[in-house]
Amino acid sequence: MPRPTRAISALAGLVALIGMLVGTGTPAQAAVPDRFGFTLWNGAAVVPAGNYPAGNTVLPVGVGVYQVRFAGQAFSGGVVHVTAVSNGPRWCQADSWGPSGADELAIIRCFRAGGVPDNSGFSAFFTTSTGVGAGGPYGYVHAQPTGAIVSQYNAAGAPNSVTPLGVGTWSVKFPGIGSAGPIDGSVQVTAAASVPTRCKARNWTSIPAQQEVIVYCFNAAGALVNSRFTVSYQQKTSLYGPAIPPKYFGYLWHVPGAGPATTNFNSVLGFGANTLISAGPGLSLVTFRQIGFTPLNVQVTATGSNSNFCGLNFPWTVAAPDLYVRDVNCFTNAGAAVNSGFTVSANSRL
Known part of the structure; x- marks a missing residue:
């Protein structure tokens, strides 16, 4: 698998060891997060309003392949999430990430329907945490197809678990950060692979x-496939863990149709405040009132049992204090627009 630098390759074993130690021992105490960063690439340049820290860069290194440098954020482990920003049926995935000097480097790969590498805009997000004390129920996992955990975090300090249930199917459990249910909070999932894969x-x-x-x-043909992946869970906290500050974040689950109020949260206005309206076949306009303060990041994950996938039609817009995601777009495996389930998470640095 290609790596952004020799440093990442050299540290692969160390990252795996750290992940096992976190999973089996008592994690060290530290602020949440240890490091994080996000960037918005519009296909030609980094968009400052979607970029933190300001020194982040994106370097195209091949057709549909990008090196993202999160400036000053080097730290072993953690997770990467990425969402395509394109008005066509494209998706993006994380290939690899790891420290290079003071920076965290991630390789992002983008494809169009059918699994052909293709250039695309994208929104990328990196975070890593140790210790306890996140702002709310929060956790993440980077897992191998076998269920072995590469890196993880749990706000309660408990070890997470990943259990294969069959080809391309896993149960990921975050003990100790439960809630009344039956469905609370929000999730983001990203494939971690060098071949075209969607999770x-x-x-x-x-x-x-x-x-x-x-x-x-799923693979490019829409069949279930084993892959590395990352998954993050958030409830009344930002996608990188703390609350409040940051003061401005929110999430929403589209089933299709509105999910439970407990899956629609706005850090300023509370439960059920974010809105969604149809903007055409496979398009959904999502409005997050009073949390539109930059720099900020938006991530989207498709939900459901089919091979549909979702992203962003255009970069989000801000008319302070409101944030407009115009629009979430969803597609069948063949690339046809379709009304599909998804989660969308918006997270400000402020």
Whole structure:
């Protein structure tokens, strides 16, 4: 698998070891997060309003292949999420990430329907945490197809688990950060592979003891396939863990149709405040009132048991204090616009 630098390759074993130690021992105490960053690439340049830290860069290194440098954010482990920003049926995935000097480097790959590498805009997000004390129920996992955990975080300090349920299907459990349920909070899932792969949340469930996410991954033909993947769970906290600050974040689940109020949260206005209206076949305009303060990041994940995938039609817009995601777009495996389930998460640095 290609790596952005020799440093990443050299540290691969160390990253895996750290992931196992976190999963089996008591994590060190640290602020949440240890490091994080995000960037918005419009296909030609980094958009400052969607970029944190300001020194982040994106370097195209091949057709549909990009090196993202998160300036000053080097840290072993963590997770990357990425969402395509394109008005056509494209998706983007994380290939690899790791420290290079003071920076965190990630390789992002983008494809069009059919699995052909293709240039695309995208929104990329990196975070890594240790210790306890996130702002709300929060956790993440970077997992191998076998269920082995490469890196993880759990706000309660408990070890997460990943159990294969069949080809391209896993149960990811976050113990100790449960809630009343039956479905609370939000999830983001991203494929971590060098070959065209899409991962999504089939569904998730909430009980007082834990959160459980069922992850599906598909190949370019729309068949279930084993793959590495990342999954993050957030509830009343930002996608990188803390609350409040940041003061401005929100998430929403489109089933299709409105999900439970507990899956629609706005850090300023509370539950059920974010809105969604149809903007055409496969298009959904999502409005996050009073949290439109830059720099900020938006991530989208398709949900459901089919091979549909979702992204962003255009970069989001801000008319302070409101944030407009115009629009989430969803497609069948063949690239036809379709009304599909998805989660959308918006997270400001402020």
